[in-house]
Amino acid sequence: MADGTMLELGRKILASQPFSVLLGAELLGLAEGASELSVPIRPEFGQQHGFVHGGIVSYAADNALTFAGGSVLGTAVVTSEFKINYVRPVSGELLVARATVVHHGKRQAVCRCNVFASEDGNETPCAAAQGTIVRLSTPG
Amino acid sequence: MADGTMLELGRKILASQPFSVLLGAELLGLAEGASELSVPIRPEFGQQHGFVHGGIVSYAADNALTFAGGSVLGTAVVTSEFKINYVRPVSGELLVARATVVHHGKRQAVCRCNVFASEDGNETPCAAAQGTIVRLSTPG
Amino acid sequence: MADGTMLELGRKILASQPFSVLLGAELLGLAEGASELSVPIRPEFGQQHGFVHGGIVSYAADNALTFAGGSVLGTAVVTSEFKINYVRPVSGELLVARATVVHHGKRQAVCRCNVFASEDGNETPCAAAQGTIVRLSTPG
Amino acid sequence: MADGTMLELGRKILASQPFSVLLGAELLGLAEGASELSVPIRPEFGQQHGFVHGGIVSYAADNALTFAGGSVLGTAVVTSEFKINYVRPVSGELLVARATVVHHGKRQAVCRCNVFASEDGNETPCAAAQGTIVRLSTPG
Numbered sequence: 001m002a003d004g005t006m007l008e009l010g011r012k013i014l015a016s017q018p019f020s021v022l023l024g025a026e027l028l029g030l031a032e033g034a035s036e037l038s039v040p041i042r043p044e045f046g047q048q049h050g051f052v053h054g055g056i057v058s059y060a061a062d063n064a065l066t067f068a069g070g071s072v073l074g075t076a077v078v079t080s081e082f083k084i085n086y087v088r089p090v091s092g093e094l095l096v097a098r099a100t101v102v103h104h105g106k107r108q109a110v111c112r113c114n115v116f117a118s119e120d121g122n123e124t125p126c127a128a129a130q131g132t133i134v135r136l137s138t139p140g
Numbered sequence: 141m142a143d144g145t146m147l148e149l150g151r152k153i154l155a156s157q158p159f160s161v162l163l164g165a166e167l168l169g170l171a172e173g174a175s176e177l178s179v180p181i182r183p184e185f186g187q188q189h190g191f192v193h194g195g196i197v198s199y200a201a202d203n204a205l206t207f208a209g210g211s212v213l214g215t216a217v218v219t220s221e222f223k224i225n226y227v228r229p230v231s232g233e234l235l236v237a238r239a240t241v242v243h244h245g246k247r248q249a250v251c252r253c254n255v256f257a258s259e260d261g262n263e264t265p266c267a268a269a270q271g272t273i274v275r276l277s278t279p280g
Numbered sequence: 281m282a283d284g285t286m287l288e289l290g291r292k293i294l295a296s297q298p299f300s301v302l303l304g305a306e307l308l309g310l311a312e313g314a315s316e317l318s319v320p321i322r323p324e325f326g327q328q329h330g331f332v333h334g335g336i337v338s339y340a341a342d343n344a345l346t347f348a349g350g351s352v353l354g355t356a357v358v359t360s361e362f363k364i365n366y367v368r369p370v371s372g373e374l375l376v377a378r379a380t381v382v383h384h385g386k387r388q389a390v391c392r393c394n395v396f397a398s399e400d401g402n403e404t405p406c407a408a409a410q411g412t413i414v415r416l417s418t419p420g
Numbered sequence: 421m422a423d424g425t426m427l428e429l430g431r432k433i434l435a436s437q438p439f440s441v442l443l444g445a446e447l448l449g450l451a452e453g454a455s456e457l458s459v460p461i462r463p464e465f466g467q468q469h470g471f472v473h474g475g476i477v478s479y480a481a482d483n484a485l486t487f488a489g490g491s492v493l494g495t496a497v498v499t500s501e502f503k504i505n506y507v508r509p510v511s512g513e514l515l516v517a518r519a520t521v522v523h524h525g526k527r528q529a530v531c532r533c534n535v536f537a538s539e540d541g542n543e544t545p546c547a548a549a550q551g552t553i554v555r556l557s558t559p560g
Contacts, residue, residue: 018186019193046158053159054202054219059195066194079194081412083223083363083503085530085552087523102534102548103507110505110548112532114522128522128530130550132361132412132505221530221552223363223503225390225412227383242394242408243367250365250408250501252392254382268382268390270410272365272501272552298466299473326438333439334486334499335479342474359474363503 003031010035010067013075020063023056027067033101035067038094041117051089052117052126058084060097061113061129068099069109069133080108082131090117090126099129108134143171150175150207153215160203163196167207173241175207178234181257191229192257192266198224200237201253201269208239209249209273220248222271230257230266239269248274283311290315290347293355300343303336307347313381315347318374321397331369332397332406338364340377341393341409348379349389349413360388362411370397370406379409388414423451430455430487433495443479447487453521455487458514461537471509472537472546478504480517481533481549488519489529489553500528502551510537510546519549528554 001009010030014020014037023045029036039045039060047053062079070077099113112130116123141149150170154160154177163185169176179185179200187193202219210217239253252270256263281289290310294300294317303325309316319325319340327333342359350357379393392410396403421429430450434440434457443465449456459465459480467473482499490497519533532550536543 013188016188017193018184019195020187022184023195044158044162047160048153048156053157053199054206055159055163055195055199058198058202059193062194062198078229079226081223081225081361083221083550085221085522085550086219087530089218102505103545110507112548112550125523128532128550130503130505130532130548221501223410225382225410227390242365243405250367252408252410265383268392268410270363270365270392270408293468296468297473298464299475300467302464303475324438324442327440328433328436333437333479334482335439335443335475338478338482339473339475342478346474358509359506361503361505363501365501366499369498 006030006071009075023059025063030067030071032071033068035064035071035099037064037067037097040094041092051091052095054086057086057095057115057127060095061115061127064097064099064113065111065129065131066133068101068111072101072104072109073133073135076136077133078136080132080134082129084127084129086127087125090124092117092119092124094118095126096123108132146170146211149215163199165203170207170211172211173208175204175211175239177204177207177237180234181232191231192235194226197226197235197255197267200235201255201267204237204239204253205251205269205271206273208241208251212241212244212249213273213275216276217273218276220272220274222269224267224269226267227265230264232257232259232264234258235266236263248272286310286351289355303339305343310347310351312351313348315344315351315379317344317347317377320374321372331371332375334366337366337375337395337407340375341395341407344377344379344393345391345409345411346413348381348391352381352384352389353413353415356416357413358416360412360414362409364407364409366407367405370404372397372399372404374398375406376403388412426450426491429495440483443476445483450487450491452491453488455484455491455519457484457487457517460514461512471511472515474506477506477515477535477547480515481535481547484517484519484533485531485549485551486553488521488531492521492524492529493553493555496556497553498556500552500554502549504547504549506547507545510544512537512539512544514538515546516543528552
């Protein structure tokens with residue numbers, strides 16, 4: 001699949017996720033083995049100290065991981081598990097999550113993701129994640 | 141601190157998290173070493189197949205872990221890292237996340253969390269998480 | 281399968297793992313959904329400060345997780361992934377790892393494990409782990 | 421510290437870990453933010469199907485993560501937690517674990533590690549890990 005077509009398809013899938021629409025997430029890039037997803041930071045995404053809530057950061061990481069996995073496994077995929085290290089509380093204009101496939105077979109892909117907070121084009125590292133994406137056709 | 145007082149304090153903290161307010165999260169219980177947090181499932185929390193989006197599930201797990209850790213470390217805490225296994229796609233009325241402290245020192249607590257989807261009082265296992273909660277006073 | 285038979289079978293499998301024989305690991309218990317594995321602590325298992333090396337602790341957790349998963353999935357299983365939190369450096373006579381199944385389908389099981397150091401019958405918490413065990417028949 | 425000096429110091433630390441000596445581990449490289457550790461594969465490191473036991477792979481990942489973290493935090497460090505995905509059962513002559521620092525402050529470092537099995541100079545991906553290394557001076 002051409003990368004442009006894949007990105008278009010990915011955007012349709014993202015648009016069909018009500019939660020991603022609620023958060024305003026966008027798919028900036030999608031190609032074989034890699035994805036880039038952004039979420040504009042809004043005041044209602046905060047925690048009690050004014051930083052972005054970890055829940056938004058983990059959403060971005062999780063979804064970027066799923067799209068990266070899907071780029072090599074097909075569209076019917078879910079995140080089976082992941083771990084995330086929050087490296088720093090962040091604020092700013094935009095969260096950007098970039099995920100890549102580390103290794104994959106036919107049924108599952110191990111992917112990694114780095115999340116940054118972006119403001120005026122400057123990026124601050126925010127979190128690092130790693131997880132397993134699996135094809136949905138897998139029962140059990 | 142009496143458990144009732146702790147729960148009241150926890151609810152004030154949750155109410156001061158804009159993202160938790162956006163999602164409608166409630167703290168059902170908070171006592172030394174344990175927390176219970178719920179999120180009413182709304183249509184806009186879905187993914188593309190009609191199930192609850194993983195991002196909501198990980199939010200619930202992450203926040204329940206933080207409250208459990210805070211119950212033994214004090215209120216100034218954050219989740220440093222966690223991992224989550226999604227055991228099943230779920231739908232229903234309510235997500236319920238129950239977290240407990242496995243071990244803690246003065247600076248950090250290792251906690252676990254089970255997330256369920258509840259409908260008509262029946263609970264379906266949804267995810268299992270484990271993570272580290274740290275006191276914020278810790279620089280570096 | 282009767283629990284006694286399952287334990288006997290588990291011990292045969294453990295005895296066929298050269299690395300487990302090298303470390304002197306023993307399977308103390310194995311029943312549907314739970315396993316208990318021990319490793320006698322020897323001087324050559326240390327790290328530079330005299331405590332047990334994390335590599336032995338993670339071996340014990342990993343193997344206990346695999347046996348717990350195998351107790352519900354069958355003998356042809358491997359650990360697909362796990363995470364471990366070391367809660368305290370330990371020394372003593374014996375490492376004991378106890379694992380239980382949190383949730384499982386036909387193909388995979390999510391399991392948790394607690395590792396303790398035991399001396400004179402007193403147990404000290406050492407590590408907490410969580411991971412995914414999968415059936416080997418699964419290609420890809 | 422010059423990289424050569426750091427590698428020399430790292431090798432002394434590795435030589436003072438009885439478990440690393442038992443396994444025959446070697447530190448191939450150590451520089452600010454990166455480490456490379458190898459373990460020659462011996463028959464007694466196997467599991468029941470003739471592949472390298474996961475316990476050796478996780479030892480190599482854990483220790484490489486610790487050395488990478490130590491390269492930016494100082495020598496008094498331990499692995500606080502890590503997660504590992506086994507991407508493929510391996511055999512061969514040598515395990516090679518390469519770790520890098522993703523982000524660090526004064527007290528802790530988030531690191532990643534890739535483990536390969538090497539035979540005749542060809543490397544096969546074996547596992548991917550991510551974890552937190554902390555300075556030992558941290559009580560609690």
